[in-house]
Ligand SMILES: Cc1cc2nc3c(=O)[nH]c(=O)nc-3n(C[C@H](O)[C@H](O)[C@H](O)COP(=O)(O)OP(=O)(O)OC[C@H]3O[C@@H](n4cnc5c(N)ncnc54)[C@H](O)[C@@H]3O)c2cc1C
């Protein structure tokens with residue numbers, strides 16, 4: 015899909031915190047990144063200014079504040095948000111404005127482009143023009159289908175139009191990349207693609223090849239790029255391509271809150287997604303060894319009185335037993351808006367048992383070998399999932415609510431299947447040592463100097479923070495590095 019999954023993502027846009035880049039130094043598990051929060055922070059600033067992220071600064075541990083002028087004002091909390099915030103506060107859980115890539119006001123197209131592209135009048139002009147095409151959210155429609163007024167960030171409306179306007183971008187639709195080609199000197203020369211309309215093979219040559227096909231697909235392309243020089247796949251002298259794939263730890267619980275019943279009807283749609291969330295709050299307890307798992311999670315919270323859907327009636331059957339006619343209407347008015355949901359999103363530590371490799375026999379419709387996956391959660395994650403369930407149940411109880419079903423305190427059963435949260439990262443992890451990593455801190459492969467991976471593949475850990483803003487910040491940082499290396503004649 016042109017523009018990838020940002021066309022329909024959830025738009026949670028978080029910064030990793032300083033601990034998230036040095037997890038091994040804190041608890042001895044997994045890997046440290048070969049860079050620090052300070053290295054990435056200027057790019058987080060730029061990403062926020064370019065795409066438009068609402069949120070605010072709360073001075074919380076490992077939950078970085080943004081400099082003035084980066085964030086847009088958050089939408090006001092919904093009624094159900096205020097209740098949850100109030101009750102969670104009593105339990106010591108901070109509930110603050112969510113950070114999401116939705117415009118709550120128009121971007122300042124006079125000020126921001128100069129901050130994003132200092133000294134580059136041409137880039138400033140095309141970015142300013144693209145910013146002017148985006149309106150602020152009018153709180154009325156389901157954003158999951160994309161936003162026709164361009165209030166949400168998606169790459170099809172934010173990155174691609176100015177890139178097209180630059181005259182430097184050719185989009186080749188229906189071009190399925192199969193492999194990276196390399197020359198005798200071990201430099202990448204381009205990519206081989208299958209034209210999906212004709213099934214024919216084509217080649218595109220390049221001075222620099224950047225793969226950003228999403229973490230696992232980038233791994234697949236590397237592993238499928240085999241030749242005499244790279245019999246294990248391009249950039250895979252370490253044997254680590256495909257290893258240490260990660261997802262986010264996920265577990266959910268929903269409930270009904272009698273206090274929210276029978277409220278008068280009003281428009282509470284908001285920015286088509288969460289207005290608040292709870293960042294991880296138990297860093298100190300964890301450091302003191304008071305928890306039985308090493309890494310944290312944040313809570314994504316759902317509630318409110320958004321436009322009803324066909325399933326709204328069905329979602330209250332567990333309370334009504336399936337009412338009908340007049341009673342159904344009364345029940346709908348009573349219960350509508352009183353349902354809430356909690357989703358934990360937690361840190362996964364890379365492990366040896368979670369990896370992908372080329373399937374020896376299966377191919378896709380274009381004749382390209384596919385991946386097969388191996389997955390195992392460790393106790394670090396399953397215990398975290400059990401903690402999520404207990405926390406959600408406690409908050410629901412503090413809200414005077416009824417849990418739908420019951421909390422699953424067996425973490426191995428509570429945890430979502432690997433891959434289900436769709437935050438896949440890793441598979442070509444970054445590091446300083448070429449025998450223990452695939453890329454360096456610039457997303458540049460150790461083996462092939464003019465080959466870069468700018469999706470989640472180089473992540474050596476998966477913090478609880480949803481990964482996309484970090485993917486974008488690292489991609490921007492890698493791009494600046496590519497330009498400077500090209501100017502020096504190093505690529
Ligand atoms: C429903 C949903 C909700 C999500 N919510 C959030 C969220 O709230 N916050 C968050 O941080 N993340 C979220 N994510 C994850 C987020 O979408 C991804 O992290 C992000 O899109 C990754 O960007 P990417 O460019 O690496 O990959 P993608 O967005 O997947 O883009 C890869 C692109 O490469 C193309 N491609 C793939 N293979 C080939 C090939 N062989 N040849 C040619 N082209 C190819 C694809 O068509 C696509 O255009 C969500 C994902 C989904 C699906």
Ligand code: SF4
Pocket residue numbers: 116117150151152153154155156157158160161162163164165166284285286
């Ligand atoms: S609610 Fe969502 S789709 Fe509707 S205008 Fe706002 S951001 Fe766009």
